[in-house]
Structure formats: C-alpha cells, structure tokens
Amino acid sequence: MITKERHVADVVTDIPKSADIFRKYGIDFCCGGDVSIEHATSNNKNVDLETLLSQLNSITQTDHTGNIDIKYLSAPSLMQYIQSRYHETLREEFKNLTPYVTKLAKVHGPNHSYLLELKDLYTKLKQTLLQHIEDEDQHSFPKLIKASSGNYTDNLSETIMSLIDDHEEAGQLLKEIRSITNNYQPPLEACGTWRLVYQRLEKLEHDTHEHVHLENHVLFKKYQHLL
Template identity: 30%
Template structure:
C-alpha cells in the first residue's frame, strides 16, 4: 500500500482516503491546486519525508471520519454545499481578515516581523475571489446542473486556472506571515488574525479540492490537472 501512496496523486488520495486532507494540511502539502503531483514528488519539493506522511495516512482509521463522502453526492447537492459552506463563508472571512490585518499593520508596522502588505494582498484576493465565485454562480454551476458538461468544459478550464492563482495567493500569505506563525509576544489581534488566516487557508483548499477533484471531474474536457501543472 505504501508504494501505491507514493505514486498516487495528492488529489486522488484526498478524494479517496477519509481524513487525508487533515494530514496534508498538517504537512503543508497542496492537494488542491497542485493535486496532480504524486505524494513522492510533492514531499520532495516540500523537503519533507514522504515516509512520515505515509505513516500518518496509514494511521487513519477507516470509518472514523464524520465528513461526508462527496463522491457519492449528486452535483446539485455538492454545488449547494459549496455555495453555503464556502462561497458564503469566504465572503464573511475576508472583510474581517482585512480589518484585522490593517489594525496589526497600523499598530505594529515598525516591527520586522509585522506582515506589512498583508491587508492590501487580502483586498486584492477578495476582489479576485468575488469575481471568480460570481462566474461559478452565474455561469458554470447552472451549466453543470443542467447536465451540459461538454459546454462547461471551457469555463471549467478557466476556473481551474484561477484556482491555481488562488493557490499562489495563499503562498504569498504564507510568505508574509512566516507560515502563519504569530511571533512571540503577539497581541490578541495579531493572534486572532493568524487563527483566521489558517482557517481561511484550510477552507479555501478544501473548497478548491471539492471542485477540482470531484465536481469538475465529470466533464470530459476538464479531467486531469491541465491547468494546475506549473511548478
């Protein structure tokens, strides 16, 4: 089984092993935008031990996860879940994160470990994500729900490409915040900001995973990871 894990794409592992996404989050492995990479390749690029990750995956107990297996859901159910759990949530998260980031930069901007530029980065990210989500809500999701997968292939390719851009934006958050790690002596606002950023990071990765690896997989023109192959 370990050899199979090594040579299996992260997106496939995330889709088929309950609890795998938590392991990938803990090891900072991108199973959504870079889900085409095998575990062996992804671990090597991250500079971590693939064997350690496999041990964590094999320690997962079958049947203990209360997360729904979205592969068994209809497209309508999955779209409804994405809209309620992620689209609505991101629209709540980003304004608050921007507010907290601006406060931290205003008060602690002279500190070398302050994430200066984070608020502006989150503002740009919010605009890009809002445009992306509207395209899904107004164009792509209706096509999928009407069973027009062939017509949806083009929009899906665009969405996959924009997902990759979201992944790059998350990488910039990681860079600005020392891997979302609050410094010693960080005030309550700073700590709240970083807790919110980590929640947002995990939510966005799960959001993209459900779309790239499950919802979009039914389109014959959108299978694979053609638009997430950089790096």
C-alpha cells in the same frame, strides 16, 4: 492500502482526513494534487516517504462531512454543498476579518512594513475569491448544472479552465501570505489582534484548500466525458 503510486488528490478525495497530514508536510493537494505521493515527496526534505505512507495508512477512513460521502454526490448536489459550506461562510469571514487586517496594518504597519504588504495580499485574495464565487453562483455553476441535464455547452471546457485559473491565483496568494507571516507564527510582541489575524488567515487557507480540492478533483472530474 495507500501506496506511493496513488495520486495525492485522489487520496484526499477518498479519505478527507488525509488532507491534514499532507498539509502538515506542505504537500499541495489542491492545484498541484494530480501527482503521485512519491513525486510529491521527491523534493520535499520535510518528509520521509515511508513515514508519510505509514501515517496515511493509519488514518481511520471516515469522512469529515458526517453521513455525506462527497464523491458520490451528483454534480448539482455537490455544487449546492460547496455553495452552502464554502461560499456563504467565505463571504461572512471576509466581512468580519477585513476590519482586523486593516487595523493591524494601520497600528503596526509603520514599524513592521511587511504587515502593509500582508494587507495588500489579503485584499487581492479577497477580491479574487469573492469575484470567483460570485461568478460560480451566477454563471459557471448554472452552466454546469445545465450540462448535467444534457444541455451541453460548447465552451464548457473554457468555463472550467477559467475556474481552475482562479484557483491557482488564489493558491499563489495564499502561499505568499503564509510566507510573509512566517507560517502564521506571530512575533513574541504580537498583540491580541495580531494573533487573531494570523489564526483566522490560517483557517481561511485551510478552508480554501478544501474548497479548491472539491472543485478541481471531484466536481470538475464529473464533466470529463463532456470536454
């Protein structure tokens, strides 16, 4: 039974499908997920607490990752999963999506200035996330793996806090992108490229939220005893 006292992030960790419900109501389960469900809904006019709890408790408690129970993976295995599931696909998506964002701004930006701002926000997000995952692959994750094997480093806390700061920066950019795109709803006159960009940006937001949740609320918690 999920109660109002449960923390949002913990619910998503135990029942990944719950992320879809929290997302529907605009409830942050990533950087802001360490609050109770009651607190998360206290100032949210879009959702009734009892309705939310009813929907959460109706979920079939299965994991999107098939036979993998993410929270029970060792830290090194979880990092490997994150790299395969999110880092590799993120690099590929940015490579493929960037030309469409550039084209949209070039063709429609002169008459819709917010698309020029969208391109700038997207570029900042791309730079932030690509630098972030490169740091994780080359420096931060190897350091965490060493710590898992008993080779504790004095600046482990600093390393984790730096990664969390990156997550918060990316989260803020995603909020701005969602706002400027009217929750990814293109105008009636939008062309195919316009609609494609919005659809893929929303998917990018979805994957990034899951990515951040796994790191902030599953991976990093495995190191709390060392901090």
